[in-house]
Amino acid sequence: MKDEIKKEITELLSDKKAREAIDIIKALNYDKALDSLVMETIQEMVNEYDLYMTKHGRYMNFSDSDASLDMYKGFFDATKGEYGFVRVNNLAEDIFIPGDYKGSAMQDDLVLVKITKGALNTKNCEGKIVKVLKRSNKSKVGEVVIKNHRCFIRLHTLKNKDLIPLKGDTKRLVDGDLITVKILDNTYEALYLARIGHKNDPGIDIECVLAEHDFETKFNDEVLKQLETIPTEVLESDLEGRHDLRDKEIFTIDGDDTKDIDDAISLERLSNGNYMLGVHIADVSYYVRENTPLDEEARKRGTSVYLADRVVPMLPHQLSNGICSLNPEVDRLALTCMMELDPKSNFVNYDIYPSVIRSRKQMTYNHVNEILEQGITPDGYEEFVPTLKLMQELASIVRKRKIRQGYIDFSVDEAKIVVDEEGNVLDIKRRYRGTGEKLIEDFMILANEAVATYISDCNLPGVYRVHGSVNEERLRKFLKVLEILGITVKDNLNNINQHTIQRIIKIIEEKRPEAFQVLSTYMLSCMAKAKYQTENIGHFALALRNYTHFTSPIRRYPDTTTHRLIHDYFFSKDGITEEKIRHYEQILDEICLTSSERERASIECEREVDKMKMAEYMENYIGSSFTGVISGLTSNGMFVLLDNLVEGMIRYDTFDERIEYDSEREIAVGSRSHRVFTLGTKIDVKVINASKITKQIDFEEKKVVLDEERKKEKVKKKY
Numbered sequence: 001m002k003d004e005i006k007k008e009i010t011e012l013l014s015d016k017k018a019r020e021a022i023d024i025i026k027a028l029n030y031d032k033a034l035d036s037l038v039m040e041t042i043q044e045m046v047n048e049y050d051l052y053m054t055k056h057g058r059y060m061n062f063s064d065s066d067a068s069l070d071m072y073k074g075f076f077d078a079t080k081g082e083y084g085f086v087r088v089n090n091l092a093e094d095i096f097i098p099g100d101y102k103g104s105a106m107q108d109d110l111v112l113v114k115i116t117k118g119a120l121n122t123k124n125c126e127g128k129i130v131k132v133l134k135r136s137n138k139s140k141v142g143e144v145v146i147k148n149h150r151c152f153i154r155l156h157t158l159k160n161k162d163l164i165p166l167k168g169d170t171k172r173l174v175d176g177d178l179i180t181v182k183i184l185d186n187t188y189e190a191l192y193l194a195r196i197g198h199k200n201d202p203g204i205d206i207e208c209v210l211a212e213h214d215f216e217t218k219f220n221d222e223v224l225k226q227l228e229t230i231p232t233e234v235l236e237s238d239l240e241g242r243h244d245l246r247d248k249e250i251f252t253i254d255g256d257d258t259k260d261i262d263d264a265i266s267l268e269r270l271s272n273g274n275y276m277l278g279v280h281i282a283d284v285s286y287y288v289r290e291n292t293p294l295d296e297e298a299r300k301r302g303t304s305v306y307l308a309d310r311v312v313p314m315l316p317h318q319l320s321n322g323i324c325s326l327n328p329e330v331d332r333l334a335l336t337c338m339m340e341l342d343p344k345s346n347f348v349n350y351d352i353y354p355s356v357i358r359s360r361k362q363m364t365y366n367h368v369n370e371i372l373e374q375g376i377t378p379d380g381y382e383e384f385v386p387t388l389k390l391m392q393e394l395a396s397i398v399r400k401r402k403i404r405q406g407y408i409d410f411s412v413d414e415a416k417i418v419v420d421e422e423g424n425v426l427d428i429k430r431r432y433r434g435t436g437e438k439l440i441e442d443f444m445i446l447a448n449e450a451v452a453t454y455i456s457d458c459n460l461p462g463v464y465r466v467h468g469s470v471n472e473e474r475l476r477k478f479l480k481v482l483e484i485l486g487i488t489v490k491d492n493l494n495n496i497n498q499h500t501i502q503r504i505i506k507i508i509e510e511k512r513p514e515a516f517q518v519l520s521t522y523m524l525s526c527m528a529k530a531k532y533q534t535e536n537i538g539h540f541a542l543a544l545r546n547y548t549h550f551t552s553p554i555r556r557y558p559d560t561t562t563h564r565l566i567h568d569y570f571f572s573k574d575g576i577t578e579e580k581i582r583h584y585e586q587i588l589d590e591i592c593l594t595s596s597e598r599e600r601a602s603i604e605c606e607r608e609v610d611k612m613k614m615a616e617y618m619e620n621y622i623g624s625s626f627t628g629v630i631s632g633l634t635s636n637g638m639f640v641l642l643d644n645l646v647e648g649m650i651r652y653d654t655f656d657e658r659i660e661y662d663s664e665r666e667i668a669v670g671s672r673s674h675r676v677f678t679l680g681t682k683i684d685v686k687v688i689n690a691s692k693i694t695k696q697i698d699f700e701e702k703k704v705v706l707d708e709e710r711k712k713e714k715v716k717k718k719y
Helices: 002-015 021-028 032-047 204-212 221-227 293-301 317-323 365-374 382-405 435-457 472-484 498-511 513-525 557-571 578-621 703-718
Strands: 051-053 059-061 071-078 084-087 095-097 110-117 126-134 140-147 150-155 164-167 177-183 190-198 252-254 263-269 275-282 331-341 347-358 362-364 415-419 425-430 464-466 531-533 625-633 637-642 647-651 659-662 667-670 676-678 682-691 696-701
Touching (some): 002 021, 021 032, 150 177, 204 578, 252 365, 252 435, 263 382, 347 435, 365 382, 415 578, 425 578, 557 578, 637 682
Parallel strands (some): 164 190, 647 696
Antiparallel strands (some): 051 059, 110 126, 140 150, 331 347, 625 637, 625 682, 659 667
16 A cells, blocks of 8 residues: 555655645545555655655655755665665766765665765766665675674675674574575674575586576476476477478577577578568467466576576476477477568568477588588588578678668677586687678567567557667767767767767777777667567667567567467457456566566676686786777776787776876876877786686786887987
């Protein structure tokens, strides 16, 4: 009841007028018996800084009050160092919190922060946490410390000296155990939840990262019991109402070690000169029915997590690698999107229907790239070469059309971490994105667009993958950074569209190719983040009016949901009903919100593991020298990106002169040498420290290079 009252009070006060409590009670028009509950709710909202009480005893939304001009509610992000950040909704830049100003705040706590320095929504904005409004209900990971016969926990997100008293059944815990805990509200105590393992156990490092982001590695008993009812092969009874495509030339293309195969493709040239492209997606929703234990677990997980040495699946392996995976030479159920495209790759027609397929071959990107890029045909691929070349022809046409429409390709490289069977890092290199990878990407985008258009044109509730436009303020700042680098963009910034972004990327690629990775990444940060929602606002980066996620239901819950919608709307016996529409209107918003949150958690988890493995790898290279480019500048130091995409920091205090940082222009300047450091500046560095535990890598500038630069400067001054 209180949540409903809070919502109505917030809406009532959205006109920014301050009201007395009696006026709020009258406006809500509840039964008089609820007056005391309304007053209690008002006071609670004041305590939580949702409402502000003026000196005259009137109430208004806290965000609209004069008192909130330098105070904001947000979520705390801890770091391995002493400092942290507060992320505030609708602000592009987080607020920096120095170590002395973070109080007792912990990761994901809801806090009230007061601005102490700099302008809001800029990189030099700093603040002080005034109050922890609500402890995060997420479990946290830490190491058990036994001290004076008492149990404490040292959280991974706090400084080493911070020990928190541990409550609960801790009798069997020993020094060095890694556990999950919940921080108790209004106290500085932790409740013991579960043991992950000991810090010396192999693979425990990644287990801890997964636990920190609430990803379960095991499935519960209810899910395992339901698995017993799932068949291991397609049954004759499953084929009713399905198109039989088992005689078609259909195959899959994936990575060398892929075991969960979502998608298969087919292509024919029609007699009228058009292309008939088939995208056949594993029919996961046929086996994962709504509100079953399997569905509830998949919804909670939201996504599979792909880490350096393992995959944490959204669905159990019996499904993800078995009956749902489009393995070769076996019958599999699918949802097929069959698209007729003209010679310019425009849609002529498309159809979506349940099918049964039999993949002819499980191809790999490496072998497909050998055929399409080098003219080498691996054994077993001979009969498929004509179709692959036809696919290459169509994909090339599709990509050119997409670029003309405004498709933005940032071409940001990703790191591939190569590990042995025990998870030890053997190598780190750039992940290759060849013709085969791009071909599959282009065909999947076509299918996602067709399905989204199908649902949108029917005006039915759906899950859309949306992407807002660019943040103009950040873009203008980025263009100032480019000007310092000698890159001038003459576009009219009063009308920013996809073609504007395309031209900026092209200019960077032509004029500063050595800094393209860094500058393209910065450019990407100027964009809104893609997310799931029921309101279809289009996808800016893809330049599409309609877009969804349909092609990866084994590893993404929104795709599974989209499959369920298609089945329920178009292929169920009762068809589209008002009851179904109301049902999906009630549940899809929450599915979109949860799926977006779990996607972010997955990305953060993958990044954290990558950082940890990169630091582990660089522990072997302490004292070694590398060449890199400056990828970021802060008030404490500059980040440097190496050729293998490993990133570390050079602290300013390691230079033999004072380095002054200019946050507005994103540059750092040597006080004596007047050397200017900018994004993309090439620099030789030496590794001075690397720690798998802290996930940090420290560089210093290679002194020989610095001495040579000084000699050059002396020669210039002499002549």
